Amino acid sequence: AQKVTQAQTEISVVEKEDVTLDCVYETRDTTYYLFWYKQPPSGELVFLIRRNSFDEQNEISGRYSWNFQKSTSSFNFTITASQVVDSAVYFCALSEKRSSYDKVIFGPGTSLSVIP
């Protein structure tokens, strides 16, 4: 069964702390994509990153970094030196091929609060 788990429901950190959001997925496919989305208080989900199943290189974008490990089926997201603007709900998602469409499964989300 296809599944995405984000075990942390809510996290609070003080500004400038580092924080890691966990994502664990289950899939039987060898070809798939993983995504992270951010949902700020305004409500609109914003795409952050994609990673395909054949590329396990970690990625860094400014204060954001992602650690993809196939061996543990994890795709964790770290924010370094967090800021108040990072407060949002973050969703991890898995995309797999089905016969006529690409199915996307979202995790339950992690609500991050960055306290000034």
Next chain:
Amino acid sequence: DVKVTQSSRYLVKRTGEKVFLECVQDMDHENMFWYRQDPGLGLRLIYFSYDVKMKEKGDIPEGYSVSREKKERFSLILESASTNQTSMYLCASRGTGTLAYEQYFGPGTRLTVT
């Protein structure tokens, strides 16, 4: 920039009413989606469409129907609204092709059914 717009940010309806949620995208995307978002459950797919007049059921289609008469517009219909359909509804679009394409989301419609 891709723009996905939804007809209302907030909506209050009564039980039994027929409700229309409209979604429009301006990037000529083939794929459009309707999700509902509930605390602790993430986003759950209600219906999606991969072409005009084409639709497929998602994970929770019961109580909903959809319409896609034009490529840019995808409507979600609650035939007879019930209180358990109180939720945040999100529309998304995506281009055709590979699994790799991200989805673009609208701002959401928070529907309350009383």
